[in-house]
Amino acid sequence: MAIKIDYYETLEVSRTVSSDDLKKAYRKLAMKYHPDRNPGDAEAEAKFKEISQAYDVLKDEQKRAAYDRFGHAAFENGGGGGPGGFDFNGFGGGGGLGDIFEQMFGDMMGGRRGGGRTRSGNDIQTHVEITLEEAFSGVKKDVKIITRVACESCHGTGSNAGESGVETCPSCHGAGKVRAQQGFFVVERPCPTCHGAGRTVKDPCKVCHGEGTVEKERTLAVQIPAGVEDGTRIRITGEGEAGGQGVPAGDLYVHVSVSEHGIFQRDGANIYCRVPLRMGQAALGTEIEVPVIDGTRTKVKIPAGTQTGAHFRLRGKGFSVLRSSARGDMYIQVTVETPQHLNARQKELLEEFEKEAGENVKSSPEHTGFFARVRDFFENKG
Template sequence: MAKNDYYTTLGAARDASADDLKKAYRKLAMQFHPDRNPGDKAAEAKFKEVNEAYEILKDEQKRAAYDRYGHAAFENGGAGAGGFDFSQAGGLGDIFDQMFGDFMGRRGGGGGGRATRVGGDIRANIEIDLSEAYFGTKSTIKVQTRVNCDACDGTGSEAKDRAASDTCSTCGGMGKVRAQQGFFLVERSCPTCGGSGRVIRNPCRVCHGQATVARERSLQITVPSGVEDGTRIRLTGEGEAAGAGGQPGDLYVHISIRPHAIFQRDGATILCRVPLRISQAALGGEIEVPVIDGSRAKVKIPAGTQSGEQFRLRSKGFSVLRSAARGDMYIQVAVETPQHLTRRQRELLEEFEQEATQHAKGSPEAEGFFAKVREFFDGKS
């Protein structure tokens, strides 16, 4: 039976780019994978056909030979893919490896090669003041981590026998194992060899073959200006060591900002609540307020200012992270009712209340509300 044209099998044009071929293959491989079509012989056959076509066309030399000679280039012992053995495909996990391995930023070895040992990631927490978040700061932290063992240079073996190791029987030297979890195949580092693919014959007496030892490290962290509460800073390669030939993990620093006694923050905006006496709000005037950078600013308060009104101070807020832009500062006034009045203050307020009753225009909001109340009750009667 004659084979279908490989380009036709993938639904791709003969001049398709490598990316276009890969996209076509991914779509069909997911569609016809036997794990998604259990018991469907036709789907399994189509899956094998799609894989055979892509195995040829993804290789530039094989593709050139196919374009020139067709299927004949790989017959009679040629260099082609031949019959595709699904048992060697590794199941749906391999499809995900090919599709998403690079996208997910995997640091381990891809395909069927040995996995690269990767050290563990570390988390550290630091707390800073609001002013430190405004200006930026440097902070020294201490972290408990693992570093390469000095006694064995991170090999895990005694100095006289560093090359002596055997292929791991659990993973067959691949450094990774797979386990079925429902529909998916989950891949992880081999628990026996830790991802190295080898088992040490004569372990180091200091690290007991682990290649790393526990140690406390001090690191200086640079906190950028404008950082927000909950920000996470990643320091690549500052995590736990993985032994000789391995890749260290990362350090993730989580930043929290202590509450400030005067200022509140909302992104790049700073809020400052300023209480005003009744006389200040009624008569108006000028007040002096602090600014986060340590300076002072004067704010003019118009006569008749109401509680809750805000006044804007441009560019007095936080800088926007990784930007030259700067937010604003808002002064929100809160008119405070006086307490613990002196006799004279009470007399003055009583005089004021008498005047206010006769001249209601001084409190239009109150007068308007009670006018509506009177209308409400008049309508009821």
């Protein structure tokens, strides 16, 4: 039995890690071990899959709570919903309590009888990194994945003779599972003869050895929608591993990372832009031109006497809202920059200014008020 590494250890975080720190840890490791950055490195590819699986569980509050309580056992036994099969809408499947209750009460409640739960090939995960501009406008990205696809030699049947060489499983009669009496209960489990496929092959294909699938590298064009956020997971139905022998393919999950931008910082649908102003600009007032995430420019009027920390709101100049034509707002954050490397004339002018300003308490009200409070503090101490 393979040893399963603790998901927290896989992501190199503590069990009390916050959601934000968990996302940062995942993003750092995903970028380090991504197959595109480690071509031909099987160990890096395996590590990337482990990281993605661990993050898929721990980023979800319900899955994380189940993992913290039950460990890997919470995702075993073939149930749906989790990476190993835990079903958060019930107790799991494949012989779990959900199947037991269905056998007991299915007829009375009008539920199904017979006919197994739909199986599919394994889901696979990959990672793609995009720029903030691409996240704003949406983009189509090519992603490379190594997966299992239908065998071309036998057309996915697993038989050298094609469909004619495939027979209905004699043990489960095509249901893919068998029932067993356990005391008062009737439990359903995957058929041990066909392993849940519902079909058997007499003369296995020499290429895929009867599995119906072979490993292959594929390139898919994935459409990233406008407004997507860092850490978003996109599900592409049917693009996972082929199931083989008539079983539908699994799904592909694409984890999206948005790289940091040199000018903008995003917070939901709003964007922040930090703009440094010269001391003279802030004191006298000015008009500046700033970039907008959509590639345009806009002008912002800065009033005289503007201080560091002042915000200016530009409505509708922010980020795209996912699945909507709306946009957030853009906020200009002002910082007043102190001049450096002054020449003799500049120093002389500033000294004259300081002398003039020192006699006018209204020119620097915060400065004057602060040192007045300092003076009172020491007088009271005395």
